[in-house]
Amino acid sequence: MFTGGKLLRRVLALLALVSFYVPGVLAGDGIPRRDVAATQQTVEVTIRDYRFSPPEVRIKAGDTVKWINREKRTSHSVLFPAENGLESERLFPDEHWQRTFTQPGTYSYRCGPHEEMKGLVVVE
Numbered sequence: 392m393f394t395g396g397k398l399l400r401r402v403l404a405l406l407a408l409v410s411f412y413v414p415g416v417l418a419g420d421g422i423p424r425r426d427v428a429a430t431q432q433t434v435e436v437t438i439r440d441y442r443f444s445p446p447e448v449r450i451k452a453g454d455t456v457k458w459i460n461r462e463k464r465t466s467h468s469v470l471f472p473a474e475n476g477l478e479s480e481r482l483f484p485d486e487h488w489q490r491t492f493t494q495p496g497t498y499s500y501r502c503g504p505h506e507e508m509k510g511l512v513v514v515e
């Protein structure tokens with residue numbers, strides 16, 4: 392357990408470290424970036440009647456897919472088995488979840504509780 396003085400000294404040391412590094416972070420790293428904000432898209436996938444619709448979406452790297460549950464009372468999730476079972480939280484009616492895909496590839500997914508519900512995201 393820290394005494395009051397020791398803890399205070401640790402906090403001050405931490406603050407000194409943070410104030411040393413923050414200006415560098417704020418100044419940026421000098422790497423020019425193209426303005427991608429204007430071109431990034433969000434594509435919606437509706438979940439209804441135990442189906443992802445559309446079941447397959449084709450997007451560009453940097454785009455976002457947003458899944459919206461439009462069921463009356465059933466909850467679903469979005470699960471990527473190939474990525475250590477990466478899964479959204481359970482989506483209740485009218486809730487949504489989104490994921491931005493930065494790497495090109497083919498991402499197959501399914502619903503966690505309903506294995507038969509499948510979808511595909513192709514990132515170009």
Ligand SMILES: [Cu+2]
Nearest residue numbers: 467468502505
């Ligand atoms: Cu489901």
